[in-house]
Amino acid sequence: MARLDVTETFHGISFPGHLHNQDSFRYALDFKFQDTDILIVTYPKSGTTWMQEIVTLVSNRGDASKAQNQPNWARAPWLEQYYCPEILKTSQGPRLLTTHLPYQLLASALRSSKAKVIYVARNPKDVVVSYYHFHKMANFLPNPGTFSEFLSAFKEGTVHYGSWFDHVKGWTSNAGNIHNFLYITYEEMWQNLRGSLEKVSRFLQCPLLEEEFISTEKNCSFSTMRESSMVNYKNIPQEIMDHSKGSFMRKGQIGDWVNIFSKQQSCSFDKFYESKMADSSLKFVWLKPEESSLLNSRQDTEILVRHAA
Ligand code: PPS
Numbered sequence: 001m002a003r004l005d006v007t008e009t010f011h012g013i014s015f016p017g018h019l020h021n022q023d024s025f026r027y028a029l030d031f032k033f034q035d036t037d038i039l040i041v042t043y044p045k046s047g048t049t050w051m052q053e054i055v056t057l058v059s060n061r062g063d064a065s066k067a068q069n070q071p072n073w074a075r076a077p078w079l080e081q082y083y084c085p086e087i088l089k090t091s092q093g094p095r096l097l098t099t100h101l102p103y104q105l106l107a108s109a110l111r112s113s114k115a116k117v118i119y120v121a122r123n124p125k126d127v128v129v130s131y132y133h134f135h136k137m138a139n140f141l142p143n144p145g146t147f148s149e150f151l152s153a154f155k156e157g158t159v160h161y162g163s164w165f166d167h168v169k170g171w172t173s174n175a176g177n178i179h180n181f182l183y184i185t186y187e188e189m190w191q192n193l194r195g196s197l198e199k200v201s202r203f204l205q206c207p208l209l210e211e212e213f214i215s216t217e218k219n220c221s222f223s224t225m226r227e228s229s230m231v232n233y234k235n236i237p238q239e240i241m242d243h244s245k246g247s248f249m250r251k252g253q254i255g256d257w258v259n260i261f262s263k264q265q266s267c268s269f270d271k272f273y274e275s276k277m278a279d280s281s282l283k284f285v286w287l288k289p290e291e292s293s294l295l296n297s298r299q300d301t302e303i304l305v306r307h308a309a
Contacts, residue, residue: 002018003017003018003140004018004139004140004239004240005017006018007142007160008020008021008022008025010022010025010105011104011105012162013102013161013162014158014159014160014161014162015080015160015161016140016141016160017140018140018240019078019081019082019140020080020081020082021082023082024080024081024082024084025080025105027079027080027084027085028079028080028084028099028101028105028106028109029105029106029108029109030109031079031106031109032109033109033110033113033115034095034113034115035113035114035115036094036095036115037094037095037096037097037113037115037116038055038059038094038095038096038097038115038116038118038204039079039097039098039099039110039115039116039117039118040052040055040076040096040097040098040099040118040120041098041099041100041101041117041118041119041120041171042098042099042100042119042120042121043100043121043122043127043161043164043167043168044100044127044131044134044160044161045122045126045127045130045131045134046120046121046122046127046186047120047122047185047186047189048098048100048120049072049225049231049248050120050186050189050220050225051118051120051184051189051200052072052075052076052096052098052231053067053072053219053220053225053231054189054196054197054200054216054220055076055096055118055200055204056072056075056076056096057215057216057219057220058197058200058201058204058206058208058216059094059096059204059206061206061208061209061212062208062211062212062213062214062215062216062219063215064215064219067219067228067230067231068228068230069230070230071230071231072230072231074087075091075096076096076097076098077097077098078097078098078099078100079097079098079099079101079106080099080100080101084097100161100167102162102166102167102170102171103167103170103171103174104170107174107177110178111177113179114179114180115179115180116180116182116203116204117178117180117181117182118182118184118200118203119171119172119175119181119182119183119184120184120185120186120189121168121172121183121184121185121186121282121284122185122186122187122284123185123186123187123254123257123284123285123286124154124164124165124269124273124284125257125261125266125269125286126186126253126254126255126256126257127164128150128151128154128164128257129256129257129259129260129261130250130256131150131154131159132144132147132150132151132260133246133250134246134248134250135150136245136246137241137242137243137245137246137247137248138240138241139239139240139241139242140240141160142160147260148265151261151265151269155269155272165276165277168280168282169277169279169280169282172280172282173280180203182199182200182203184196184199184200185284185285186254187254187284187285188285190252190253190254191254191285191289193217193220193221194213194217197213197216197217197220198213201213222249222252225249226247226249226252231248231249232247232248232249233248234248253288254285254286254287254288255286255287255288255291257286258287258291
């Protein structure tokens, strides 16, 4: 299924036709969750692959052999991607699943389930930058145009997978309707990986010994994952992902947005963010703490660190 130039629209949201079709969406909406399922939920570029690695490692008590031998898309398939049913037919043990779908599309399937849901969020300025770079290398996504054009589409929610704002608010405001729900951010994982692993291990009721935590931490580090062909997509053919135009494991940083947002774009995004998130109590970290203090001495600080935790 190449369909590199095809866009599928489902419930008003655009998706890449290379990965999805109408049947695959219906499969996801009708999915029969089991109580032992673990579902990783993210808006794209928010730490999906990182959490897939973390859950794989924690579930295997720090043993990296599964993570090193099976591609992430095979051990943690996206529910709404067309190949999911085939993968689940042959998989054994508790199922690890992934989705980028918004809450309202999976609400009914999850309603009576005790599946464990892990929602990973990332600050939207870093998400849009990561997503922009990914569009340049992923030939199944539309040409992003200039950053300014892409930023406008991201704010309007017309990019593939829809609005970041609706996604994050939809899932987090309905956390109370989900039996087992863990909310965690990319920034928390970045700033306190060990603490985040402990959180995930408690949530999964999968206690780890000290050496198992150490192995997990080492194997889900950016430097280890960047070299792993099971997660860096380097084996995907050039016509699908053009590695001459970038890397999937690109920078793995907090606050990279300052390198691409202009002062005006940042200011306007902040205003837009405030209006869209007025009904949400979520707080994001926007910069690394040391960069926040560096920026404090710059004139444009007020704009850049307005949301810093
Ligand atoms: S996707 O396409 O939705 O599955 O992408 P996703 O995995 O959600 O996000 C990719 C970004 O996550 C970064 N990443 C990591 N950062 C820090 N540590 C680890 N271990 C890690 N693994 C993945 C990856 O580099 C992408 O972010 P950017 O900012 O583009 O580097």
